[in-house]
Amino acid sequence: MKRGTATTALSPTTRAHIVLAAAVLAGAYATSQAYAESAPGGCAAGVVEISNADELSAALADTCPHEIGVRGVVSSVGTIRLAPGQRLVGVTDDAAITFPPAVDGIQLTSDNTVSKLRIQADPAKRAIFNDTAAAGLGTVKLVGLTTTGQVQLLAKDQVRSGNVTVDGLDIVAADTSSQEKPRYVFYGSPLESREGAFQLWNRQPDADSVITADLRGISVGRPDAPVVGSGVSIFGATPITVPTPDGTPIGDVLHDRSQHPTSGSVRVSTLETGALHTDGGLNPLGTDRAQVGSGAVFIGAQAPIDRMHVGGPITTRGLNAGGVDLFSDINSVTFDGPIETFGPTGIAIVSWPHVGMLTANGPVTTHGLGARGLNVYAGHIDTVRMHDISTDGPGSPAIDVFADIDDLGVDGRVTANGLPGPSLVLGNFTVLPSDALHVAEGGNVDTATVTGPLRTTAPGTSTVLVGPHSRVGTLCVAGGIEATGLGSKPVDNQGTLILQCPA
Numbered sequence: 261m262k263r264g265t266a267t268t269a270l271s272p273t274t275r276a277h278i279v280l281a282a283a284v285l286a287g288a289y290a291t292s293q294a295y296a297e298s299a300p301g302g303c304a305a306g307v308v309e310i311s312n313a314d315e316l317s318a319a320l321a322d323t324c325p326h327e328i329g330v331r332g333v334v335s336s337v338g339t340i341r342l343a344p345g346q347r348l349v350g351v352t353d354d355a356a357i358t359f360p361p362a363v364d365g366i367q368l369t370s371d372n373t374v375s376k377l378r379i380q381a382d383p384a385k386r387a388i389f390n391d392t393a394a395a396g397l398g399t400v401k402l403v404g405l406t407t408t409g410q411v412q413l414l415a416k417d418q419v420r421s422g423n424v425t426v427d428g429l430d431i432v433a434a435d436t437s438s439q440e441k442p443r444y445v446f447y448g449s450p451l452e453s454r455e456g457a458f459q460l461w462n463r464q465p466d467a468d469s470v471i472t473a474d475l476r477g478i479s480v481g482r483p484d485a486p487v488v489g490s491g492v493s494i495f496g497a498t499p500i501t502v503p504t505p506d507g508t509p510i511g512d513v514l515h516d517r518s519q520h521p522t523s524g525s526v527r528v529s530t531l532e533t534g535a536l537h538t539d540g541g542l543n544p545l546g547t548d549r550a551q552v553g554s555g556a557v558f559i560g561a562q563a564p565i566d567r568m569h570v571g572g573p574i575t576t577r578g579l580n581a582g583g584v585d586l587f588s589d590i591n592s593v594t595f596d597g598p599i600e601t602f603g604p605t606g607i608a609i610v611s612w613p614h615v616g617m618l619t620a621n622g623p624v625t626t627h628g629l630g631a632r633g634l635n636v637y638a639g640h641i642d643t644v645r646m647h648d649i650s651t652d653g654p655g656s657p658a659i660d661v662f663a664d665i666d667d668l669g670v671d672g673r674v675t676a677n678g679l680p681g682p683s684l685v686l687g688n689f690t691v692l693p694s695d696a697l698h699v700a701e702g703g704n705v706d707t708a709t710v711t712g713p714l715r716t717t718a719p720g721t722s723t724v725l726v727g728p729h730s731r732v733g734t735l736c737v738a739g740g741i742e743a744t745g746l747g748s749k750p751v752d753n754q755g756t757l758i759l760q761c762p763a
């Protein structure tokens with residue numbers, strides 16, 4: 261043996277263990293290499309768990325598709341961006357990511373999932389939004405989230421397609437006042453809508469651009485702290501002009517564009533929400549007060565919905581803050597909770613397109629000048645089923661029909677308590693009586709049934725007013741027609757009306 265050299269004989273058992281370990285390591289390396297070669301860009305998928313901002317930054321720096329698990333509360337120093345295919349998932353019950361003031365939160369690209377997290381951003385900023393320079397949304401999944409700040413998904417610039425799935429999204433607070441507003445031309449003036457706390461908007465000019473969506477479990481605001489702006493807002497890209505340049509009824513145009521869009525569209529299989537509490541945030545003394553509106557649910561043109569279900573209460577506050585505004589076809593829409601609005605022109609339900617079945621299982625109540633209960637402005641509703649409807653303000657008919665309803669049924673009372681007064685009708689302020697049932701000129705109701713009383717209580721009103729060239733095929737009011745105000749009339753028929761109940 262040479263000086264400085266030592267040798268040790270290995271036992272047969274030790275040599276066997278070394279050979280086995282080497283084989284295991286070689287096999288694992290070969291498997292990982294094979295997976296990496298088959299994964300996008302040679303990436304290896306996996307899960308990285310983080311619990312602080314530095315670890316989050318490091319995990320995001322790896323742009324390969326992988327899952328980032330969040331433990332506890334992580335405070336981010338700025339906006340974070342998910343690369344295509346990345347998933348951000350809470351792995352503890354208190355998992356949350358918070359952002360400093362005046363900073364947007366999580367930017368999505370494509371095929372991203374965000375789930376089981378509380379995301380706290382500035383209410384005036386966006387908690388979740390997407391990079392419109394990405395090639396497309398792919399499939400975006402938002403699951404089990406609670407946010408402060410708007411959730412906004414747009415198709416514009418490079419984003420032309422995608423699918424959005426929401427399964428549980430509670431937006432505690434948001435203020436969308438600074439966001440760009442969808443706009444129509446309405447009787448010569450721009451009509452703008454405040455963006456929603458949840459906003460899905462396809463702004464592409466090309467009819468081949470389609471976003472599909474399945475949206476469930478969305479709730480917005482709190483009874484004592486409503487979001488500012490609209491609640492759930494879904495829009496296609498089409499510009500709408502009312503009245504239409506060629507004189508085509510606007511309801512026909514909206515129906516046609518729901519089926520055959522002329523520009524970017526959103527197609528929703530299911531929209532399910534819980535409670536929706538909003539405040540339009542408009543200054544009653546502002547110069548744009550007649551041209552800007554909001555809705556707890558605002559469905560713009562070219563955004564048809566197969567099934568819509570609002571499972572909780574709707575409350576809205578402020579000027580032009582409606583409950584539900586519908587500009588796209590809906591096969592069926594159901595409201596399980598009460599709908600209540602507080603403010604001028606806070607119309608509870610406004611319908612313009614074709615609606616198959618509209619059901620309101622809770623009471624509908626409005627408080628404000630020109631705040632109607634059910635307002636069928638245009639289009640066609642096959643079947644309406646509602647319960648108690650009550651309006652308190654001047655110029656606020658409980659049921660106001662300008663278009664067509666096949667079958668109108670109210671299981672309860674219909675009451676209008678307000679005086680005649682100015683009401684915003686088709687872009688102009690018009691003195692309108694507060695009738696319980698008002699079928700305006702050109703309106704048509706095939707059959708109408710009310711189990712409770714139809715009632716007005718103020719002077720100068722008609723409980724049932726059927727205008728010229730209007731028709732109610734048969735009206736059955738089991739609880740009687742009452743007009744208790746001075747100079748008021750139970751019935752003012754200037755068109756066609758048959759009062760008749762089944763034998």
